Amino acid sequence: MKFIRISINEFKALLNRACEAYYGHKYDFEDTAAIIQWLELHELMGVVNFLEITNVDPKKLKLLPVISEDQKKRFVFHNQDHSLIHTSSIITDMTLAKCHRDNLCHTNIINILDPIAILPSLIKCSQKGYHAKAWWTDSEKNLLHMASINPNEQYPSYSIIKINTLIPNNNSDLDLICSRNRINSIESSIKIQPISNKENIIQEISVNEFKQYYNHKIINGLHIKTNYYQKLLQIADQILVEASEQSRLGAGE
């Protein structure tokens, strides 16, 4: 398999152009690009997930989630089977605004793809001085994904846990709690036992590991499969305008 090594800045610029080409100016394409970049730089398949999204004709995209429930300390969003990559920011905005008012917000997002895209949003909660936790399940593999962060931290911790009991949540649901106070436990919310048993943890990415992933790429750049890189370039190039003698005058000849 062939890879190309690119720098972080190059990658960022490429993603910005690709997202601008795909989403247009109707959405905050730079913010979406930043989410994809964060995922890729931290080994969480940002590029693969984005390329998957781009299989859908952008004209058919309905990027806005629907609010199903809006109460004190509580939101429910219907994400209409779309990727959380392009909705996590505005959902997090709503959650943060409610948390600011009510000191806590429990947000439930139903019918989503790519729930991993919530991780960079947790950092936004932390930067605002909040505790935040997110969890979602994969019922096919009987896995529970959990991520949490404390105020003013650079990274969340993230773990995947094998569970033995039936999963009460729907496969495509995600829960996000953002709070001024420490969130002691989520067991009561999801009623899964035992979740703290270390034997059941099948993958864990600590704050330090996240930092290491990033620092390694600062020093060495990142390796992307050549075919993914070419596909990103192909999308990004759609923002370029065809050249002509007339257009060359527009650069000052």
Add this chain to the structure above:
Amino acid sequence: MSRQNSDLAQTKKHLRAPNEVMDLKRLGSFYPYKLSFMRKLMRKVMQEQWRINLALFNLDKKGYGEAIYEIKTPSNCYHFVVFANFLDPSLRTDRVIAEAWDLTVTLRHGSFDPTELESLRKNVPLQEKGRMTAQSLVLSRANKSSRTFEYVINQLSSGKQPSIKKINEVGYLYRTTAVYGSGKFGMADWSKIKMSYADFTEPFSAEMFSCFMIRQFSLDQADHIASMCAPELSVRLDDNIKRYFGIGNATGLGMAPFLIKHPLLINSWIETREFALAQVLSHTLPNNNTLHIFSILMQRAITHLNEIATNNESQNKINCDASQALSSILKWLNQEKVNLTNWQQMIQYVSDNYNVEAQELINTILIEVHPEEVLALENNHDIEEIYELTPEMKLLNLKKIIENQYQWALQYDFKSKNANAIFWYRSEEKMEPRLGDRDFDNGAEKEILIGIARAVEQCYATITALPSEMKINNVAEFVFAYPEHRHIIRRIQTMAKTKYGEIQANLLDKDVLPIHLLRCKLSFFGVGKFDPKSRLWVRNTMFQGAPIVSDIGTQYKDDWIFPVMPSNESSKGNEIH
């Protein structure tokens, strides 16, 4: 209040208002100053006594071949690698879309493994089409000045020094046409440079250093070719003349979007400059010594302006007017200096009687006269650029911020044809930024988001037209309903905490002059002698008057602002130290 706090409060009182400073024409009147990046870099190189030696100089008698300079700083070792190739003169162009150059160069970190030279040979001359390693910091290229190069070689080969007047017509032997850094083409990321290379932690310092090294190579190459042409007869360029050679640069529209896309960085650059000026105004008073130095620099600036050679009529007029204005201000100063009790009096007089060009020249000189007040601000330029939304902000507050801090953006009528006549786009040719006319050119649907005023105006219009039944209270709810405004709101909220980040102009206007943006950015780099070739691109000169490599280790005067011809009689006695 502590003394420090009281000093700071005094300085802040003298900061100029954003609508005055961020006016496009004023920004386009900025001159290189004490804290410009080239000046900072030279202070560092000279104070730390970097050791720069030729590790390889394998050029043929026409000057084609390879050269490697080894650079040892107190903490690191770098190599500057040059490939000098024959270039058909018909292919020599300043445009970024060129495919071949006289020189291609790279600056890389670490010890040099000779096997790597082969990889560099394959990639550096390709420029944008090549790939670099993460050890490379800069990739650049330069073309000969056809007017000067042959002339200088001929003079040296015949045992004569070139005429200073002739050199002054151009000012350099080579002109760079692009200087890439910050991770382009696989090179080291800016984050890595900041983290790993203490020598280049100032923005653009590695790029500036590469330009300094191209200048050095151009001088070494000229000496080499002349000595090969006439081993018995030739002479080496006189060191005084070498110092008068700068390195040319051609800058086009590419710089303009950078200024718009990095408002926090621009704020930091301009705030530092404004703070330096305010610091001088609030903490110093004119005295015999500073007035004397001030007058010397005024005189030098007049000579410098008179010596600038450009065919651009408008630039000639600007230089001529500025020179006359300085002469007249100097006269006033000589008459009034006994009555001058503070610098503010002079600033007020200049502001009341002269245009922004003259005003900014005076400000630049005033800063230059007071190194002790401004050098403490030297390390202020790096900032973390994060444009984060504040979703909990009340929508009414956002509206007030726009009305207070973005009032300049609400004054344009974007329904009028002229206010929205231009669009900026990226061409498929090396992604070169270009301007298009909405009525005639293709590509408006792919325009770059550079129209900040228009975006602010559209956002404001949406807020004011909100139907009351929507019950939108905060920013989160607003961007949930109107996600197209999230991008500009992030910017507005972030920039509201700053003073000088937003360039207060409509860049979509029919008569927009991007040249002001270019000159603003170049002044922070330390570039002078602007020679506009159109309203969209400009030639200029870097490092003219700066030390050359053989000066490292000698006493450094940091006195090369407003370079003048070394043999010019009027420049004698113009040294300020």
